[in-house]
Amino acid sequence: MANKLISFSKKRDQLKYRGTSCRNCGRQLDLSDKFCPNCSQANSTKKLTLRDFFDEFFANIISYDSKLLKTLSALLWRPGKITKDYVNGKRVSYTNPFRFLLSLAIIYFLAISFNSDFSKLDEIVQDKDTPSFSSFFGDNGTLNLDLGDHEEQKELSNVIDSLKLSEEIQKISNQIKTKDSITLSHPTESFNAFADSTFGARISGKYKVISLLINKQGLKSYGTLLDKYSIEDTNENKIVFNSARSVNKFSKQPGSFLNDLISKLPFATFFFLPLFAIFIWLAYIRKKYTYTDHLIFSFHNQSLLFILLIISFLVDSVFKVDSGWIFISIFSIYLFRAMRIFYGQGTLKTIVKYLFLNTIFFILAGISGILLFTGSLITY
Ligand SMILES: [Zn+2]
Known part of the structure; x- marks a missing residue:
């Protein structure tokens, strides 16, 4: 055509x-x-x-x-007009809403991939060499905290001494160390010891053993776990291994994880919007529009949001400011206008539906966020 x-x-x-x-x-x-x-x-x-x-x-x-x-x-x-034209059949003069949204998602993805630099976080974590529980203590049980010369800190140190707190903590710390070294010297037995435990205890027990092996013996792959430690190949063991490895990676390189997570966001919209459109359809169930019409409406608005975010990104990188909130505000007003014009209802009705749909939007976004976060953590 x-x-x-x-x-x-x-x-x-x-x-x-x-x-x-x-x-x-x-x-x-x-x-x-x-x-x-x-x-x-x-x-x-x-x-x-x-x-x-x-x-x-x-x-x-x-x-x-x-x-x-x-x-x-x-x-x-002209908020809402493009969707109105499109669903009324005036299509050839506009680009396809899905292709348009996809192109914008890709541009936005490239923009944030270049920009979002959470790798600094990785450096911070590596520089600090994450303090472990036992590194707070010297070999003789004294606190390794830098207390300086200040009176208050001396007082605090005295209080700790008088409570014999440091001895108690040292005891616990030693117990953990002993337990860990037993686990490490008999990894297979420690792992299999949880075989008959209840689900929760079994998972957390296995998880602890694998975490230790990853941290202290440099365990890298699931294959090694099976061969070197003669662990049985089951789905459960595999999932526990993947989680432990991901969490370990995450705690060492949180920045890379965030980069990875954020780069998935633009594409998550393609799963999110079809779900959200069901609620728009419910809110306007007495209107003559079909589900597809509502979906196109949400594609158009999402496209605009991407455009605004891309502009905001450009403004931020040129002027070194944080303009995100301005563009989000513009979008909120735009969305209301678009709903007014596309669905043609009065201000009051539109306000009620606007609030309803925004609430649903944030609930769904929260759930998707959690799913995406845990999903990323497991597959990271
Ligand atoms: Zn022909």
């Missing part, structure tokens, strides 16, 4: 070049047909010259550009 918009070189358009059948699909044509009604290829038998060839190429680009510009300007300046 897009080809109909192409204004090809005038010479090829002339009557003398027209044929009586389509060169592309073979349909019978009239000499008055400029385009094939079946496949919309231009009705021309003229051999392509190099110039015709480039003309066609640029015409395609311009046609795509004009669609894109029209989509952008309708979306930006």
